[in-house]
Amino acid sequence: MDAVTPPPTATGAHAHCDALLARCQGLAPVRTAIVHPVQANVLEAARDAVEAGLIAPTLVGPKARILDAAKMCDVDISVWPLIDVEHSHAAAARAAELARAGRVDAIMKGALHSDELLGAIVHPDSGLRTERRISHAYLMDIASYPKPFIITDAAINIAPDLAAKADILQNAIDLWHVLFGPSLPKAAILAAVETVNPKMIATLDAAALCKMADRRQITGAVVDGPLALDNAIDAEAAREKGIVSEVAGQADILLVPDIEAGNMLAKQLTFLGHADAAGIVLGARAPIMLTSRADSLRTRMLSCALAVLLVEARHKGQIL
Structure with a gap:
C-alpha cells in the first residue's frame, strides 16, 4: 500500500482520536458514495480524506454542478467515479442503491439536508434498514x-x-x-x-x-x-x-x-471545550457520515475514521 498523508493533528491532548486515525492507516480505504457534492467544501473534504487513505469516493449528483464546484476549489476529480443524477433527492436514492448492491460500503453527506439523505436510507425499499432504529x-x-x-x-x-x-x-x-x-x-x-x-x-x-x-x-x-x-x-x-x-x-x-x-x-x-469530535450514523447496513458545513477538517477526518473501523468490523463479522 502506498504511503498516506497523515491527517491533521489536533492541538491539545487528543491522543485517543490520534490512535484511531493511526489504526486506519493499515486498512483499505472505504468505498464511499458522496451524496450531492456540489459545493467546494465537500470536494475539499473528500480530497483530504482520499489523501489520508481513508476513503475511495464515488460522487453522486448533477455532473455539471459537481464539475463547477471542483473547478472552483481546484480539486482534481477526474479519477473518481461520478454518477450523474438530476438532483439531491435522486442522489440520495442512488447512493442507497449503491450501498444495497454492495458497490459502496459507506455513505457521506454532501450539500443536502440530513433528513433528505436519511429519508432515502430508511425508506422501506432501500434494503439498508436493520431491526434497530437509526x-x-x-x-x-x-x-x-x-x-x-x-x-x-x-x-x-x-x-x-x-x-x-x-x-x-x-x-x-x-x-x-x-x-x-x-x-x-x-x-x-x-x-x-x-x-x-x-x-x-x-x-x-x-x-x-x-x-x-x-x-x-x-x-x-x-x-x-x-x-x-x-x-x-x-x-x-x-x-x-x-x-x-x-x-x-x-x-x-x-x-x-x-x-x-x-x-x-x-x-x-x-x-x-475544543474537543475532538467524530460523528457517525448507526443502525443501518452501512455507516453514514453526516458531516456539517461547520465541521472542521479534523472532525471530517475523524468521522471518516469511524466509518473505516465500522466497515472493517462488518467485514470481519463482528457487527451486522
Missing part, C-alpha cells in the same frame, strides 16, 4: 476528561421514547466495542436529576433502561441512571450526592434525553 453518535475526546466518550443521540432522534432509547444505547455500545475492544463501557442515562421523579419522563426511561440491561435486553455495557451530567462525569460530584455506582464519575457513553440536550452538549464541548 441513530447518531458523537465520539468526543477532550483534554479535561481522562478518556474518550460517546454522546448519543444529538442529531437524528428528536424526542425518543423508551424503545428508541434502547436502540440508541445499543448502537452506541456496539460502536464502543468496535473502537475500544471487549471491555464493558460504562453508560450513563442522563437526566436533570439523579433520582426517579414520576413527573420527569427522562428519569422513568432511565430506570427502565437499567432494568432492561439487568434482563439482558441491552447488552455489552454497565448501565446506570438517571444520572445528572455532573455526577456522570465527575467522581467527586457523585460522592457529594452519595451516589454509589459503577458508572457515576467515569461514564464512557452519555445517553441524552432528547436532541436539544445532546446537540447543545456536543456543540458546547466542540466549540467552547
Whole structure:
C-alpha cells in the first residue's frame, strides 16, 4: 500500500482520536458514495480524506454542478467515479442503491439536508434498514476528561421514547466495542436529576433502561441512571450526592434525553471545550457520515475514521 498523508493533528491532548486515525492507516480505504457534492467544501473534504487513505469516493449528483464546484476549489476529480443524477433527492436514492448492491460500503453527506439523505436510507425499499432504529453518535475526546466518550443521540432522534432509547444505547455500545475492544463501557442515562421523579419522563426511561440491561435486553455495557451530567462525569460530584455506582464519575457513553440536550452538549464541548469530535450514523447496513458545513477538517477526518473501523468490523463479522 502506498504511503498516506497523515491527517491533521489536533492541538491539545487528543491522543485517543490520534490512535484511531493511526489504526486506519493499515486498512483499505472505504468505498464511499458522496451524496450531492456540489459545493467546494465537500470536494475539499473528500480530497483530504482520499489523501489520508481513508476513503475511495464515488460522487453522486448533477455532473455539471459537481464539475463547477471542483473547478472552483481546484480539486482534481477526474479519477473518481461520478454518477450523474438530476438532483439531491435522486442522489440520495442512488447512493442507497449503491450501498444495497454492495458497490459502496459507506455513505457521506454532501450539500443536502440530513433528513433528505436519511429519508432515502430508511425508506422501506432501500434494503439498508436493520431491526434497530437509526441513530447518531458523537465520539468526543477532550483534554479535561481522562478518556474518550460517546454522546448519543444529538442529531437524528428528536424526542425518543423508551424503545428508541434502547436502540440508541445499543448502537452506541456496539460502536464502543468496535473502537475500544471487549471491555464493558460504562453508560450513563442522563437526566436533570439523579433520582426517579414520576413527573420527569427522562428519569422513568432511565430506570427502565437499567432494568432492561439487568434482563439482558441491552447488552455489552454497565448501565446506570438517571444520572445528572455532573455526577456522570465527575467522581467527586457523585460522592457529594452519595451516589454509589459503577458508572457515576467515569461514564464512557452519555445517553441524552432528547436532541436539544445532546446537540447543545456536543456543540458546547466542540466549540467552547475544543474537543475532538467524530460523528457517525448507526443502525443501518452501512455507516453514514453526516458531516456539517461547520465541521472542521479534523472532525471530517475523524468521522471518516469511524466509518473505516465500522466497515472493517462488518467485514470481519463482528457487527451486522
